[in-house]
Amino acid sequence: MGFRVRIGLLLLLLLVCQPLSARAAQPADESARPDLTPVFVRLRTAAAGIQSLSSDFVQEKQLAMFDASLLSQGRFLYRQPAYLRWELLTPVASGFVLRGRQGERWNSLSQETSTFRIDSDPMMGIIAQQLLAWARVDIDWLKSRYRIVLLSEQPVRLQLFPRDPGEAGFIEQLQILFAADNSHVALVEIHEIGGDKTLMRFSQVEVNRELPDSDFQAPDFQAPDHK
């Protein structure tokens, strides 16, 4: 499992870390688009007081590899400054936690837990960075990686096009729907090149709930570590 994860992460890295030449290739008429600054200010303001997030989510994957959609349920936790828990509960319990620059991932099928460090596992670093950016509503980071189009202002719905040609080789576009109070993301749609699609709906969102350290520990499978 560890190897497979690594392959996936590294492949993603390969795509994400291509030279950022897409910046040069962005549409010349970008300056003519509506000014998003007021929207970003609102999002930043709403997210400013967030210390933690706790939510359930439903993920629906429509992949050509499968005859039917893959539905799964999970849990997402975030605590400042850089604590994450991304966990699928069904159909296969699996996920990862991040504590600063290191973390653990697990898979109930193989009953294995492995540790990782985002510095030596760059792909895990990229994923962590993405999730942290959504949780913190880090507009500057998002603007650096995506060309952002405003689809609707209330609720805020953004369409994001990867600037990076590597990432653009995987992902055609993303759509992000924010909650009515703009404090968190309510829906993410990932449209892949080739037509596959992933939807994530967040529910039962609790802002600034007390999240103990134990929430950011991997389940104990009593299996050896695999770096």
Place this chain on the structure above:
Amino acid sequence: MNFFATCYRKLEGRRRWLLIGLSLLLLFCAVQLSQLKLEENISALLPDGNSQVAFDFKLLQQAPFARKLVINISAADGIDPQQLLAASDALLAALPAELFHNAINGPGEKLGSRLLDQLGRYLPLLAESADLERIEDQLAPEATRRLLQQDLAQLLQPQGIALKKQIQRDPLGFEALTLQKLRYLNPVPEVRLERGRFLSRDGHNSLILADTPIAITDSQGSRRLLEAFEQARQLLPPGISAELVSGHPYTLANASTIQHDMSRVLMASGVGILLLFVLFLRSWKTLTVYLLPLFSFALALLVVSLCYAKVSGITVGFGAVLLGITIDFGLHVYFALRRGDAPRAELLSAVSRPVLFGALTSLAAFAVLLRSELPGQRQLALFAMTGIAAAVLLALLVLPHFIGQSNPLKRGTRQQFKRHVYDRNPWLRNSVLLLWLLVVVLAGVKLPQLSINGDLRRLSYQSATLQQNEAALSRAWGNMRGRALIFVRGENLEIALKRNEQVWKLLQTEAPAGLVSLAPLLPSSATQQQRLKRWQDFWVRHQPQLREQLLEQGRVLGFSAAAFEPFWSQLEYPPQQFGVTQLKAMGLGDLLENLLLSDADGYQVISLLPDRPELVAALEPKLTAIPGVNLVSQARFGRQLSSEISADFRRFILSAGLAVLLLLVVLFRRLSSILLASLPVLTGLLVMLGGMAWLGLEMNLFNVVASILIIGLGVDYGIFMVCHAQQKEDLASSRAILLSGLTTLVGFGALVLAEHPALYSIGLSVLLGISAAVPTAVLVIPAFRPKRL
């Protein structure tokens, strides 16, 4: 010897013409030598020709990192590895590209993903029998079910987007087997990659590797390089330091030390020579004697530059010092002619005999160096011989016309010495002999403990800082440069790779740990085709069942029937060829450059293994039985060089001894005289070698040449003293020998003040040898046979 007397008479009235002739000669030398370019290359000190050491040395130059600049960046305790890597990036960016070519601090973050994505596709060409056995194990229904479940779990995770294509192409994870082939490709033992940068296992060191256009022997270039590095490292934050480890800091340290040493030594010898002048000569006419080495040096350099296309700076430097001894001929002529109480032509005739024989013995001693394995020593031999020949001719033909009027000792003074001091004081004679015997015994006792060391690094200046930097590099990264190397040559790449496979097979059985080899990753085309055939046969047997199995198990998990079509397609159409082009495209070009070399004669593949003597000894016969294969052990190279120096030394001493003995027989024809004349040289050599042993020093290349010098000078002293005792003319030999010995001591012995190990070593050996030879000549020979006037 009337020849010189006749010449003297004929040239007596033509001093002006002599002066004009000498000036023209010097001018000619100056013009010729102005275009001379000296080679600053250590190869002059290494055996050439077809010797094993010469061959090994050439191969060692091609070792990975042998020509690389290595910068070790260290972080103090408590500094986060990320800060260290950031500092490493900053330093890398600050290094000027014109001096630091191809500088890298890691393969980059994309290497891993490129390798995983691209290398795995070549599994059909890289899979060995053991890999197929592992694959077969994975084909069991339980195993495939588990792997498909894992695939599903992965696809549901965020990284599933990136994994999807990989899973379709390789659902059972076979391609991971290709990564095992990279295991033997890392020449830096203690490296790990973090964010695509080199990081030591302890997380306290980062590494920058670079090439440079500056030759290791270029001291000026080295200064520029180090200054640029110094400027760049100023950017490093507190707690993070960087050190450059390559030959350049050594070159600069050596050049600076030699420069510093020379000013100190020249100052000391200048003061010493001035003191000798004031004490013994006190006449401006004697300056002509001191000009003799200058003329002989210019002539010797001219001849060497005409005979050799490349003149070694080491030869010239050491030769210049060596030719200081030519002043002896001038001193003997000077004292004989100025102090002797007889017509000048007669005195010249008398002194010409010992001077000529002295020169002949020195020539014979240096002539043995013409047969040296070391090109630098051969050049030095020609240099010294030409200089000695020039000096003796100038001393006997030209000098007598420029030393002023005679100033013989007063007759009264002579009468005082009618009876030798030893006759007047027998206790003094006995004391001298006893002391001499004691010194000889003491030196002789310790002599067997003297060892010879061929390690060239001992001859260069190594400051404590440079040694600490080397040690820190080794601690952080393992022994990057100290491993034994196997060179596999082939007329073309295919032959080289085939032979490399044979070597690899042998290494796996004999030395399974600590190996670096290209063989697992880069098999020959023939092997690739064999493996491909085996791969295809394997899948002909297993594909139908696996296809059914995956379809069924996949259906249970929701996979579509076409989910793994890329996998089946790849089995159907495997890649046909894998090689250097593909490896370079994957970003492994730098690693390949270290281990795969090409030149006009073909290709050379390098493997590394631990440099353990027993391993090298066991492997060598088996490896060298494979055509085109050579094993070079760095540790053994030092031993071989020591053994060559040792053999050279014995041969030189024996040959020089025989040549000198032969000349002494021709000159004296009496055993007692021959033995007496040999006393200074034997004592000098014994004290030099025994003294070094007492001081815990080892013989090196420079001591070998110093020994020849002791032989040349020591025999001269013996010849002069025995002739002095035999001839009726007073040639003032004791005084001349004392002064020439003191001049040599001041000139050479001052080198003991040097910090540079090579200069110090020469200084010390000459100091010991001459300090013993001069008193033996001046005090011990007369004790055995006093001159009676």
